[in-house]
Amino acid sequence: MNHPETLSLNDADQLNNQTDVILQKVVDAWTELQTQQPLVHCITNSVAANYAANVLLAAGASPAMIDNPFEAESFASIAAALSINLGTPTTEQMQAMQISAQTVSTKNTPWVLDSVGYGTFLKWRSEMVDQLILLNPTVIRGNASEISTLAGNQVESKGVDSTVSSNEVYLQALPLLAHSECVAISGKSDFILSKELNAVIQVNGGSFLQPKVTATGCALGALIAAYCAVANPTIATISAHIHFAIAGKLAFEKAQIVGSFNVAFLDEIYTLSADKIWEYADIEVLGL
Template sequence: MLREQVIEAHRALQGRTPLVQCITNVVSANYMANVLLAAGASPAMVDNTQEAALFAGIADALLINLGTPTDAQVASMRLAAEAARQAGKPWVLDPIGAGGLPWRGGVALDLLRFQPSAIRGNPSEIKGLSGLGEGGRGVDSSDEPASAVPAALQLLQHSPVVCASGAVDHLVGRYQRQQVLVRIFGGSPLQPRVTATGCALGALLAAYQSVAEPLVAAVAAHASFAIAGALAAQRHTAPGSFAIGFIDELYRLEEASFRERMQLEVTALETV
């Protein structure tokens, strides 16, 4: 059932071309935009205080990424998140560095009051945001995704789906009246060696949020990255060419790719 819903979400993304507002960091903007375009979405990097709220009401989805926040950008994040919530638009929080840098951690915690439809980060960031553990290393992660599951479950009080990305992605959320853990396998060790890959995953998650329910959208985004990463690694063995090849494989993704290559495990946790 979940597999078929993921395939339908991919089909819907291709047909709709959702407009995704990205309030993101200076490192990721170009790669993120190219990933969205390749996957079938339309990016808009509108992050100033004069336009952020207005555009959040126009866009189909919003990504807020805390990679290189400035005071002005944080003000735009709050305005956009509030506007998205009021307009009923999905938005994704990527709390980069939330586990290791106190100011941005406080910003991330404050943004939770606007009820993101998904939270995505590396394990240290998920644990840091929930208040569990330490060890955040900026955009890197010192922890395995499985270790972030308890923290992710705590964050479900703020968002319907929480994703800890890594070698094996661990997603928790509500699906068919249950809390479930979804593990997604695949990808390539080269993905962490290309800057902004995780940031772009958050943007694609936002795009999928506009065409599918939160958990299905999260699985679709992570599965897309896992499949495209594995395919790109068959042709490219170094980060530079892999970065381009990965975008090409996202562009080429078809229903058959999901049916043949999507690897996931779903574990029911409890009835909700």
């Protein structure tokens, strides 16, 4: 793993400087992603499998959906990062998740846990998430309902969609930093809690159409894993969210209806550039 140096934000006297330091590292991470094309081991759901693979390929990574327990250990041992998503688990996938998470934990390979559907009405997966968290995922991500519930709060959920806003709950996610380097909450704005920076990074952008395309959150989780293979957890998580936010924003300028938007979104994932990151990234660093 080729991790850029740790952020030295203490030197930054102005907000502008601080976000500039971050954005420069995001540009570096994106460049590394194109160069290294890291192998990302994905265990994901039947809805997201094709879409997440296409997003990773378009972004520059090399995805492999290996979700059986018999190959989980040997494959996780060669992957540059692992992405685990609880969308539509099967018994065999659940076994594969445990084995591969244990494998990457031992090898210090970064991994992302996407707690799709965590909550009262989906106990089987929720118990698995509770177990996996003990293996200290590099990044935990989910929507506001999932993350808030995961952090111990009582939240109503509506299936796999959130009923609360990311900006209302992000501070509730703080306890999860005991188990991970970053916690990422997606919503109208995304919020990333960083243990390293002891701060919250708010990522603005995207389009209201993104939640109208299924599996965008799942693909984002896989993309965080891809960036984790080439950057430190904080920068990786911010980079993936900025990648999505810019792609969503620019895709919506081209196409305002879901079907066409989704095609344009994949185009924009593919055509991100350093210039676009500097021009369109919209982040704020908040205290924790």
